[in-house]
Amino acid sequence: MNTVTFDLDQFKANAFISLIFNENFEVCPGIGWEAERVLFRVLYTMKFWNCDKTLIDDLADYSTTWTGYDAKYFEDCTESNDEEIILFEKEYREALEDQMFYGTVDAKSVKFCKGLFGTSSLAGPGASAEKDPAMLLAKLAYKTFFNWTVGAYPEAF
Numbered sequence: 001m002n003t004v005t006f007d008l009d010q011f012k013a014n015a016f017i018s019l020i021f022n023e024n025f026e027v028c029p030g031i032g033w034e035a036e037r038v039l040f041r042v043l044y045t046m047k048f049w050n051c052d053k054t055l056i057d058d059l060a061d062y063s064t065t066w067t068g069y070d071a072k073y074f075e076d077c078t079e080s081n082d083e084e085i086i087l088f089e090k091e092y093r094e095a096l097e098d099q100m101f102y103g104t105v106d107a108k109s110v111k112f113c114k115g116l117f118g119t120s121s122l123a124g125p126g127a128s129a130e131k132d133p134a135m136l137l138a139k140l141a142y143k144t145f146f147n148w149t150v151g152a153y154p155e156a157f
Contacts, residue, residue, distance in 0.1 A: 005043040011036040018105055023143065026113040030103030037095045042088040051077040
């Protein structure tokens with residue numbers, strides 16, 4: 001028995017919305033998609049028959065082997081194992097990761113990351129927000145929470 005199989009491998013396609021909060025209190029939005037590779041193949045499977053015939057059963061009497069009541073063309077036939085041949089294999093699409101419609105998946109992006117809280121009014125004009133005590137306290141709280149989360153749920157990161 002011979003069969004031809006058209007096989008399309010399973011693949012996933014994902015759409016995502018991401019909001020990344022970085023250590024500078026910026027939010028980096030992103031909308032995009034990703035997909036695994038799409039592989040198509042044509043397989044040809046062949047099975048052969050293994051048959052055997054006893055040619056000489058008794059040197060003195062040939063009548064039962066070829067022409068007797070229980071005489072057969074083949075005494076025993078069994079089907080062989082499958083042998084597969086790949087006739088055609090084509091990768092229609094390679095794996096695509098982080099294909100963006102808008103935004104980024106990079107926490108250090110200069111173009112898409114925007115300040116989450118803005119600058120503090122206590123810093124005054126021309127002062128650096130990095131030296132503002134309120135921002136330093138907020139950063140410390142954020143880093144402490146993030147370090148705890150990574151330690152408590154390591155499989156999430």
